[in-house]
Amino acid sequence: MGTVAVVGGGVIGLSIAWRAASAGWDVTVHDPTPGAGASWVAGGMLAPLSEGWPGEEHVLELGAASLARWPEFGDRLQRATGCDLFTSDGSLTVALDAADAADLRTVAEWVQAQGHEMRVLTRAEIRELEPSLGPRIRLGLLAPTELAVDNRILVDALHRACVEAGVRFVATAVDSLDALPADRVVLAAGSASARLWPGLPVR
Incomplete structure (x- = not known):
């Protein structure tokens, strides 16, 4: 070679x-x-969808393609070393005020329009998913396909x-x-x- x-x-x-x-x-x-x-x-954090923003189509496309390859790459590395890399699947971004909530809605609408799964959560849905979060949370954005590793x-x-x-x-x-x-x-x-x-x- x-x-x-x-x-x-x-x-x-x-x-x-x-x-x-x-x-x-x-x-x-x-x-x-x-x-x-x-x-x-x-x-x-392997979270290219949650960090997406209108006008950054190429960045989102590259990040989403990378995210899609991570499970196979991580599984191969885990088999080779015996190390447990992944710490979570799915990511939740929360808003504490009206401006943050508006930004999360913008991200959700735009990323969904690009063909990726995202869900806007109400306060009740957030508390059901993460009971330890405080009552000041206004809105949540769930990206169920995102992952995280222990770096x-x-x-x-x-x-x-x-x-x-x-x-x-x-x-x-x-x-x-x-x-x-x-x-x-x-x-x-x-x-x-x-x-x-x-x-x-x-x-």
């Missing part, structure tokens, strides 16, 4: 490294502290799967992509990516 250098050992970099090594590539991950960046402090277990599982698949780890920072001796280079360094690829619009 050839060689692959992955710059960045977060969820994206480790996922690519694992799958590439599993497919027969000779893979090296370059990261001084794999999994210690944004992937370690993330919320683990730190995910990072550990990916690292373990990479090691078992034969991925090598180099704990030195990369100063130039051109200096990497590989057939393919994957840049997955998060906020540091713009330093290695000037002009990359990372925000």
Whole structure:
């Protein structure tokens, strides 16, 4: 197959490294502290539908396609490592005031119009679903197909799967992509990516 250098050992970099090594590539991950960046402090929410907004059709399409792939990807990783990744299915977003409630209705109507399942819940429905929520909740938005993972277990599982698949780890920072001796280079360094690829619009 050839060689692959992955710059960045977060969820994206480790996922690519694992799958590439599993497919027969000779893979090296370059990261001084794999999994210690944004992937370690993330919320683990797989919620592209709840975060949708009118005018962002392409973002919603990409997020929904990613969400649809997560169950198979997560199941494969769980089988490979024995780690239990998923913490919930379905997400509930709540509104505390009239402005928040109006925003949730906007999201619900627009996301439903794009063909995705979302339900607006009344106060009574919210209390039935989540009795511990306070009485100030005005409205809820339920996305039953969204998921959540434990991000730190995910990072550990990916690292373990990479090691078992034969991925090598180099704990030195990369100063130039051109200096990497590989057939393919994957840049997955998060906020540091713009330093290695000037002009990359990372925000």
